[in-house]
Amino acid sequence: MAIISRPNKTGFRGYGSTQFLYAMTYVVITFVVLLILNLYCSGISQMVFYQSKEASMIEKCQLASDEIAAAEVLNTSTVSGIVNKMDSLKVTRMIVTDQRGVALYDSQQSAVGSYALLPEILQALGKNELGTDGNDVFSWNYKKGVMISRAATPITYYGSIIGCVYMMEYDTAQGTLIQTLQRNVLQITLILEILVVLFSIAFASAFSRRLRKIMTSMRIIQEGDYTHKVTMGGNDELTVLGNEFNDLTERLNTSEQKRRRFVSDASHELKTPLASIKLLTDSILQNDMDMETVREFVGDIGNEAERLNRMTAKLLSLTKVDGQVASDAEIIYLSPTIRRVYRMLTPLANQANVSIHLSLEEDCPVLILEDDLYQVVFNLMENGIKYNQSGGSLSVSLLHQEDNAILIIQDTGMGIPEDAVSHIFERFYRVDKARSRASGGSGLGLAIVRAIVQRNRGEIQVESELGKGTVFTVTFPSFETEVDRE
Numbered sequence: 001m002a003i004i005s006r007p008n009k010t011g012f013r014g015y016g017s018t019q020f021l022y023a024m025t026y027v028v029i030t031f032v033v034l035l036i037l038n039l040y041c042s043g044i045s046q047m048v049f050y051q052s053k054e055a056s057m058i059e060k061c062q063l064a065s066d067e068i069a070a071a072e073v074l075n076t077s078t079v080s081g082i083v084n085k086m087d088s089l090k091v092t093r094m095i096v097t098d099q100r101g102v103a104l105y106d107s108q109q110s111a112v113g114s115y116a117l118l119p120e121i122l123q124a125l126g127k128n129e130l131g132t133d134g135n136d137v138f139s140w141n142y143k144k145g146v147m148i149s150r151a152a153t154p155i156t157y158y159g160s161i162i163g164c165v166y167m168m169e170y171d172t173a174q175g176t177l178i179q180t181l182q183r184n185v186l187q188i189t190l191i192l193e194i195l196v197v198l199f200s201i202a203f204a205s206a207f208s209r210r211l212r213k214i215m216t217s218m219r220i221i222q223e224g225d226y227t228h229k230v231t232m233g234g235n236d237e238l239t240v241l242g243n244e245f246n247d248l249t250e251r252l253n254t255s256e257q258k259r260r261r262f263v264s265d266a267s268h269e270l271k272t273p274l275a276s277i278k279l280l281t282d283s284i285l286q287n288d289m290d291m292e293t294v295r296e297f298v299g300d301i302g303n304e305a306e307r308l309n310r311m312t313a314k315l316l317s318l319t320k321v322d323g324q325v326a327s328d329a330e331i332i333y334l335s336p337t338i339r340r341v342y343r344m345l346t347p348l349a350n351q352a353n354v355s356i357h358l359s360l361e362e363d364c365p366v367l368i369l370e371d372d373l374y375q376v377v378f379n380l381m382e383n384g385i386k387y388n389q390s391g392g393s394l395s396v397s398l399l400h401q402e403d404n405a406i407l408i409i410q411d412t413g414m415g416i417p418e419d420a421v422s423h424i425f426e427r428f429y430r431v432d433k434a435r436s437r438a439s440g441g442s443g444l445g446l447a448i449v450r451a452i453v454q455r456n457r458g459e460i461q462v463e464s465e466l467g468k469g470t471v472f473t474v475t476f477p478s479f480e481t482e483v484d485r486e
Contacts, residue, residue, distance in 0.1 A: 020204065022204075023200040023201070023203070023204040024200075026196075026200050027193075027196060027197055027200050030192075030193065030196045031193055031196075034189045034192055034193055034196075035189070037189070038185055038186060038189045041182075041185045042181075042182045042185060045178060045181050045182065045185075046142060046178060049142075049147070049174055049177075049178055050140050053140060053147070053149045053169075053171075053174070054138045054140070054149075054151075057091075057138060057149050057150075057151035057167060057169065058136050058138060058151055058153065060089055060091065060151070060167055061136070061151045061152065061153035061165045061166075061167055062136070062153050063086070063089075064082075064083065064086060064089065064094070064096075064153075064165045064167075065153045065154070065155045065156075065165045067082050067086065068082055068083075068096060068155050068163065068165065069155050069156060069157050069162070074098060074104065074155075074162055074163060075104060076104050076105065076112065076113075079096045079104045079105040080105055083096065083105055083107075089167070091107075091167045091168065091169045092168050092169050092170040093106075093107050093108055093167070093168040094106075094107045094165070094166065094167050094168075095107070095111060095116050095118075095121070095165075095166040095167075096155075096163060096164070096165055096166075097116050097121060097125075097163055097164045097166070098162065098163045099125065099161050099162050099163055100115075101115050101116055101117060101121055101122070101125060101164070102114065102115055102116070103115070103116040104163070116166065118150075118152075118166060119139070120137045120138075120139060120150050120151065120152035120166055121152050121164050121166050123135050123137045123152065124136070124137050124152035124153060124154045124164045124166070125154060125161060125164050135152075135154065136151075136152075136153050137150075137151065137152040137153075138150070138151045139151075142175060142178060144175075144179075145172065145175045145176050145178070145179040146170070146171075146172055146175045147171045147172075147174050147175035147178065148168070148169070148170055148171070149168070149169045149171065150166070150167070150168050150169075151166070151167050152164055152165065152166045152167075153165050207238075210232060210234075210238050211238065213230055213231075213232065213242070214230055214232075214238070214241065214242060214245060217229075217230040217245065217249075218245075221249055221252070226249055226252045226253035226256050227249075227253055228249060229246050229249065230242045230245055230246060274308065276300070276301075276304045277301050277304045277305065277308075280297045280300055280301045280304070281301065283297060284297050284298075329367045329368050329369050329372075329456065330367070330368070330369065330370065331365050331366070331367050331479050332365060332366065332368065332370055332373070333363050333364070333365050333366075334360075334363055334364075334366060334373065334398055334405060334407060334476075335360040335363040335398060337370060337373045337374050337377060338358065338360060338377055338396060338398070338407075339358070339360070340374070341374060341377045341378050341381055342356060342358060342381075342396070344378070345378070345381055345382060345385060348382070348385055349385050349394070352385050352386070352388060352390065353390045353391055353392075354384075354385050354388045354390075354391075354392050354393065354394055354411075355392075355393045355394070356381075356385075356393070356394045356395075356396065357393060357394070357395045357396070358396050358397075359395070359396070359397040359398065360396075360397075360398045361398070362398050362399050362400040363398050363400070363405075364398075364400045364405045364478045365405075365478060365479050366405050366456075366476040366477070366478055366479060367456070367457075367476075367477070367479050368456045368458075368476065369456075372452045372455075372456060375448065375449070375452060376449050376452050376453060376474065377396075377407070377409075379445040379446070379448065379449050380409045380449060380472050380474070381394065381396065381409060382445075383411075383445065383446070384409055384410075384411035384413065384470075384472075385411075387411070387413045387414060387470075388411050388412060388413040388414075388469075389412060389413055389414065392411065392412040392413060392469075393411070393412050394409070394410070394411045394412075395408075395409070395410045395411075396408070396409050397410075400478065403477060403478055404475050404476065404477060404478055405475070405476045405477075405478045406473060406474070406475050407473070407474040407475075407476075408471065408472070408473050408474075409471070409472045409474075410469060410470070410471040410472075411469045411470055412468070412469040413469050413470060414466070414467065414469075415464045415465050415466040415467055415468055415469055415470055416462070416464035416466070416470055417466060421462060421464055424446050424462065425446050425447055425449075425450040425460075426447065453474060453476075456476065457476070457477055458474060458475055458476040458477070459474070459475045460472065460473070460474050460475075461473045461475075
């Protein structure tokens, strides 16, 4: 039974508090916006009522001023008579003064004969901002559903101020209207804010739930289950993140499978020569043998050790290729390297009774490390010799097609089965394992070749037919520039 350790949550701590912070920030921002909107609406509504009331009160004061100014004598009786005829004024209080500010008329009868030193009256009787006599004055107070308006206008006679008309209106109707409007705006603001809070909670909860899926999947991946997938749904950034996460886990799963297969294959391949060496040494130690037999066993031990050494060298070479970059590449021609490999492998070809034919007329420069090119050509030509038939041939050709340099290596060997063609570039894969071991093959040569070709922006293809031979085609991008040939 597998035991899964408790997930380490420290790596994911704090995402909930961050999410809460974002939600609270959104709530605060909307609250501030709605508050400003509320204050603005309240201010605008009061301003509209203020302007309307100001125009109405000033108009009433001017109407009364014009009527009183037409009187021949300005005293208490004449003013009272004129005002009593103006039933349409309908204000809470009205005061008429002379040019000194003495009240000639008061609708509440409390200030007649005394100075009415109200601020509006003093301003109406004084100098205005232009330096001329007289001002139309208006003041306005609103509190708790009550609107109090005050207005004053000078009474002029042939350009001279002879008195003042003051009116005060205590208006609860419009005050109540303002209060109701502001209350409605406030209620709407509160309702909207409550909806925003609820929406933020719902959004934060949904976001947290979807984010928790990804976090849970990450913990599962940490435990080694690379086959796990996360299903997000929707079409937002978290969905994209979930898809990217699934792609990452798929690559991790593929890499893990390759790693396990590589470790398994490497262990198996290394175990075989080690087992042979152990068996041979045990046979020498446990049996009485003549020196000729001992020499034969020691020679076999040396052969196995050499095979183990070659396999280790190729593993190190493959690791080096995986870790290298092509930044140190140089522009070189292919034919000199091919000829050098030809000279190196000619003894092996003669021993195997295989003839090598070179056709290197269409050479062109490529960008590659010379050691990489040497290793690619050497591996492919060596395989063409090892797995050829006695009396067979190996053809090496260079072509220059459009912007590519094409290397073709064709042998007349045993060929590769159709079901094995797609696997020959895999590490430790061998078509004929018995013959490969006999010829010293490790199943790593073609894997190294493909890694080098791909690292140098090239492509490699293979075509084969049983009993007729195999063709390897390597394509590199060419670089048309002047370089010195070797």
